[in-house]
Every structure is written in C-alpha cells, then in structure tokens.
Amino acid sequence: MTSQDQAKQVAPVGFDEEGGALQLGELSELLGYSLKRAQLKVFEDFLRCMAPLQLTPAQFSVLLLLDKNPGRNQTEIANTLGILRPNFVSLLDALESRDLLTRMRSPSDRRSHVLMLTDKGRATLARAKKLVATRHEARLIEVLGPAEHKALLGMMAKIAREF
Amino acid sequence: MTSQDQAKQVAPVGFDEEGGALQLGELSELLGYSLKRAQLKVFEDFLRCMAPLQLTPAQFSVLLLLDKNPGRNQTEIANTLGILRPNFVSLLDALESRDLLTRMRSPSDRRSHVLMLTDKGRATLARAKKLVATRHEARLIEVLGPAEHKALLGMMAKIAREF
DNA sequence: TATTGTTATACTCTATAACTATA
C-alpha cells in the first residue's frame, strides 16, 4: 500500500506547540488564499445585510444590471455577469416568480426574451441599494477607511480586467 | 487556441444602443462583485501556473500548512483552513494516494490522525512554492506593482480578520 | 445553418446528520 516508514525528520513525539494556534506561515503571503477568505466574508456580510429582502449577490447584480440596461435579452445579461446561459434560467425563474422582473418575447426576434424590471423589481432594487450602502459598504469603509476602500476597488477591477 | 480567449470583449464606450456593450453601472462600485471576479481570475492563474504539479489552491494550502505545523491532526488543519472535517477526508485521500502525506494514528489518542508530509510531499511543496513565486505571484506583482500588491495583501488579511 | 432559451446532466464545493472507534 502506501508508505509507512518515511518522515523521520520530525518525530511524532515532542510536540512543542500542543494545543497552540497554528502557524499560517507563507499562507498569509498567498494572495489567492487571502482573497478567497476575504471574498467569503464579504458575501456573508452581504447576505446578512440583505436578509430583509432575501436577495443573493448574484440576484442583486442581475437587478442592478437590468435597471441600467433595460430591454436586453438573457444572453446579453448573462454574458456580462459571467453566468452561463443554462444556469441563468433558474436564476431568472426565481426572480420572475417573485414578480421582480418580466420576460417578454422580443417582437423583432421571437427567439429572444427581453428582460425588464417590474415596478416591484425597481422598488425592491431601491431598497436593496439602500441596504447595501448603509449597512454593507458602510461597514467595509469603516474597517478599511475610505481611501483604502477606493484603492481596493481599483485593484480588484484591475485584476479582473488585466490579469 | 491562443493565450487570449475572448471571455469578455470590451467594446468602445458610447455604444449604449442595440448591440453595444452593457453599462455595468453601480456594479463596478460593488466591492463584493469585483472581489469575486478578481478571486476567480487569480485561482484560474494559480491552476495554470501549477499545472505541472497538478495541485489545486486548497491542496497547496494543506501542504503549506502541514510543512509549517507537522504532527497536527485533521481537525486542527481543517479548521485552520476553514474546511469542514467531512469534506477534508477526500482531500486528504487524494494527497495521501499520491504519497504526498501520511496519516498516522496518534499514540496518545488513537482516535486522531497525525498528519505529516512525506519526503515526496516536501519535494513537491518546494517545487510548488517556486512555481507560485516565479509564475503566479510574479505576474500579480507585475500587474499591480510591488507596493499595491503588498497593500492588497494587508487589506485582504484585514477583511478576513476584522470583517 | 446558426442562435435563443431551455432541459438534462455531471462535477465540484459546501453543509449537516449519523455512524465507528476511541476517550
């Protein structure tokens, strides 16, 4: 089977750190690692702040994009958000069943569905934006400071664009 | 296939009518959104750079942590990495089957498995570290600049810690 | 023939309950 007689450099006896906190070591210098953990924290906080409206980050991004770009079809919105078309269907089903948006067959190309926010969708988006600004982003700015928060936004955009 | 895939074509601005690029709007000010997209890019690049060794970010983090903290059990390592114990099992199975680490029953508490890198595990980790430094982090530093890269690390750690 | 929305499907991650063997 597998090996059983190597690893003689560090004996299983003589633990000098029994029960103590582990050394992260080079892990804390690994940007991907910190980035992932920070991203999880930020999404957790987003969900907490958005709990009254029951919107996920992905759902919020769809409403935001639709408000700024009315009359687009599913493929255009999904592509812009990096969501694959098949996976976009159930996401839209959920929002449409909550009457936040509508799918309408395009008169010019009856294959495509034109997406538009409903009045309820616009109202919900307005409340959602307020929650994000006053609870979520406000807390981030409080932790980082306004200058670093802005710098961070720039760096994230740069990585997403140029990396 | 060239090195440049057309994941997202950026059309010239000013095309707000039919067929033009969509307006991201407030989406670009949403830190969680940029953070997520940046994190995906960084992990993609990590996998590309690490392709010769076939290590995922999670696997690399386990090797790194084990090297710095030999003789710990599965629960301690998993908790430190934010991995749930049940999900840690198959991750370890994969690394152990590649002879990169060993599980040994602890003599003091026969319930727990003491984890240690094998010689092959240490050698692989050394090669992995070199790939990360010379290919992955080097590219990040090239895009961001050394000062911003360092600042970014600090901010990510701060969010992961205080947020 | 090509494209839009869709279904089906599969694979990875993540999360919870419950089992076993030890303590």
Next chain:
DNA sequence: TATAGTTATAGAGTATAACAATA
C-alpha cells in the same frame, strides 16, 4: 457522555451537450 475520523447525502455553483422554436 464526548470527540476524531468517516460515510452518506443534499444543496449550491458551474460546466457541456442537445433539443425546439426561430432566424
């Protein structure tokens, strides 16, 4: 009784193929 490792399982998120309607 409680804990460490494990199994089973379920749910998200993500990926590809293929089909019907339409172009």
